[in-house]
Amino acid sequence: MANPVVHFEVLGKDREKLAGFYKELFGWKTQDHLDMGYSIVEKEEGGIGGGIGESKDGASHVTFYVATEDPQATLDKAVSLGGTVVMPLTELPMVTLALFTDPEGHTIGIIKAGE
Secondary structure: OOOEEEEHHHHOHHHHHHHHHHHHOOOOOOEEEHOOEEEEEEOOOOOOOOOEOOOOOOEEEEEEEEEOOOOHHHHHHHHHOOOEEEEEEOOOOOEEEEEEEOOOOEEEEEEEEEO
């Protein structure tokens, strides 16, 4: 796969309840980052890591993140194909990322490869 899926998020109103649900259902191991309202899901063999957290607006959604060498070029291409920017390219301490919606409104994340 040229640009692999490298992370997922499950966001909603109650991080603790969501994290408990997925821990119990799938046996996922998580590390809480309460300052961020987020729980990191440990990467398992044959799978990818992810996160469970509280969304800023309370809306529930699931998002996957794709690694790409040039996130801005990928974001620009998404827009040229009918996507819409949700969050412009943003550099955070641990990762550089952006969010867009596809033509049907699904939110997709892109992450700078190697981060």
